[in-house]
Amino acid sequence: MDAVYAMAHALHHMHRELCSGFPGLCPRMANIDGKELLAHVRAVAFNGSAGTPVMFNENGDAPGRYDIFQYQINNRSTAEYKVIGHWTNQLHLTPALPDGREEEGGEGCPMLLALRALRGIPLPGQRVHLRDLPLREKTRPEPNQLPAIPIIKLEWSSPWALFPVFISILGIIATTFAIVTFVRYNDTPIVRASGREMSYVLLTGIFLCYIITFPMIAAPDVVVCSFRRIFLGLGMCFSNAALLTKTNRIHRIFEQGKTAVTAPRFISPASQLVITFSLISVQLLGVLVWFSADPPHTFVDYGEQRTQDPSNARGVLKCDISDLSLICSLGYSILLMVTCTVYAIKTRGVPETFNEAKPIGFTMYTTCIIWLAFIPIFFGTAQSAERVSLPL
Structure with missing residues (x-):
């Protein structure tokens, strides 16, 4: 749906720029090429259906927006994923401890995180090590914390x-x-x-x-x-x-x-x-x-x-x-x-x-x-x- 909105915004901006208030399709827009339309698509910026901004960078890519989950054992001794932060151009992390308390990126920084798109589109199997994220030096896991799989x-x-x-x-x-x-x-x-x-x-x-x-x-x-x-x-x-x-x-x-x-x-x-x-x-x-x-x-x-x-x-x-x-x-x-x-x-x-x-x-x-x-x-x-x- 956001893709349709982006195309509508791009056509609206193009019409306003090329037709100067002319109602309907003006002669200038009757013969346009894809490169010209693409330039207008990349220039759009609006809030999408999920309330998050829709925009494109110089490469035509949308910014990454992810929920960050931690796999934890809860008080009922069952495993589940808990949201501990999000990523929107930078990391916002508040690790959730197993007993329900919150800690702002301290020593309990988890070793592995699961990422999921904020729009609800899952990314199966994707994992990120916190040592690859901009955490404070003291929160990074030691290399020997990741056990090698026996062959x-x-x-x-x-x-x-x-x-x-x-x-x-x-x-x-x-x-x-x-x-x-x-x-x-x-x-x-x-x-x-x-x-x-x-x-x-x-x-x-x-x-x-x-x-x-x-x-x-x-x-x-x-x-x-x-x-x-x-x-x-x-x-x-x-x-x-x-x-x-x-x-x-x-x-x-x-x-x-x-x-x-x-x-x-x-x-x-x-x-x-x-x-x-x-x-x-x-x-x-x-x-x-x-x-x-x-x-x-x-x-x-x-x-x-x-x-x-x-x-x-x-x-x-x-x-x-x-x-x-x-x-x-x-x-x-x-x-x-x-x-x-x-x-x-x-x-x-x-x-x-x-x-x-x-x-x-x-x-x-x-x-x-x-x-x-x-x-x-x-x-x-x-x-x-x-x-x-x-x-x-």
Whole structure:
């Protein structure tokens, strides 16, 4: 409403100046530009609907007018805001003590004040420290009166860290034992028949899946966040790329055998390695683009442990990996997994003596079921206490 009054006052002054008492719209006001009208708007000065003066400074801004509130505990032991002063170009402060007595800016000067516009328009969340206001030197709070909010992270001693670390160590030991066994019996018929090259790639992927546990629990910094981005989906990509190449090879061999006696192309070990690492390179390229578009860094999330009690406020130190980034990083591996499952279904009817197809099919079926359960559980518990402690 005051804006309408300001425009009316500006037009009235313009009419009086340009039309010199001419009734109605004179020819001089028929063609005016916005700059001329703006000059008259900035020159207005009157009392508004709330009884406060309406005027503009040289920058065209209205003067600030605020009520100043203090958050206090009253005699009924309940918290409420009390008006202790106002601001109209300068501070007018009369702090209200909890027992109802007034004190003119003495030693009881409160640490924090809340501001609200005098016209009744609230300014949510705005706070001002009294050391930023023109109070007497003796009323300013000491810097150590403002306690720092503790920053927390997932600790190695936490049960949420100990159990994954224990499982990861067992997995690393088992995978290392399998790799050593393959290397020791590298030239035996059973190792060669199992697809020796693809088996090494698959074991490398499994090993990386267990290793990623340690960067995920480590205290976030730029190096740790970089390792998380690189290895988060790389282990799954290694494993799924190797399995997809195996199932695709089996499928092509049996499909070719239905119509011809010649072997299909690209089924040699070297060709299989080229195909597998071509699939893996797509994941690495995506990570490289992620690094270029958004370099890794840490941040403190104060929102997840928001509380009404300031003494319980905590900040969680995290890497900048959002839930969307997490899904994008794992999305390519999931695509490889689904494609491999399709080929596993197509090769489910191969002879029993061809011992690769059915174990791979069983592996892919169970993996898909696990992922179907993981995704809704992970995103459905986004605000749970367990997720708050996680480093992502």
